[in-house]
Amino acid sequence: MGVILKSITRENFEAVIALELATSQRDYVASNLYSIAESSFHPTYQPRAIHCSGEAVGFLMYESFHHNRQLPAYNIFRFMVDRRHQGRGFGHEAMKCVLDEIRAHGPFEKIAICYVPTNQVARDFYASLGFQEAGLSEETGEVIAEIRMNE
Template identity: 40%
Template sequence: MTITLQPVSQKNYEDVCDLEVAKDQEDYVAENMWSIVESTFNEGYETRAIYRDDKVVGFFMWVKESIEKISIWRFMVDSQHQNQGIGRKALTIALDEIKQVPKLKEIEICYQPDNPVAGDFYGSFGFIEVGMDEDDDDMLAIIKL
């Protein structure tokens, strides 16, 4: 099994839009179609399709908030491909790519605090919870570089 990240393009955007999370995860993840629209009309948004070999199985989107900060806004693996180590490998690849951005000092991710696996999963990559966002909806976690 080879996991890669490739830019979302005319070639693969329909496959990305067709991905779905499990029913009990739908409240935690925005629709990929909406994310692709956002990235098309906003500067500093990066989208990646997660591939397992030659098949699209997931999606990432991160946003350059400032010269020193990037936020991961979207991260999902299709329900049929979960619990196979794909998400862990994909996040490792994404973080390696993000860390190459010059002058970057912080990577941020947010998640709903009632998501049963997010805190431990992101914590295993070095994300440290710093408190709730300004709307008091999502937990913020950061990696300082």
């Protein structure tokens, strides 16, 4: 399939901000433009363009936390695949890529992601990648799902 993650650059910026969600999904995630702007103020945020065959097909962003000499924890908090590219496996491959990228940094405490409790598609999708539900966010009411380091 050839899905890869790339940093946001001058070369792919316009293509990434032009990506669109389906109308029914727009309330689930901030715009890519907002996310890229936000990342410029937070050095721990890692925005990534999802590319396949040289074309931007999606976007994701994650952050890392380091607490008092403990292993780092990661939070994937933005993730989208353009409406024209959904249903083709790009999202699944992109999530495998970001999990591999995070694991390449070394041991970690956990990788977390959140989703709306009524979003069964998201629940099934993240479970298929090894995420296990860990509770609800007090701030947002969203489900928190995690992958924990076993070692």
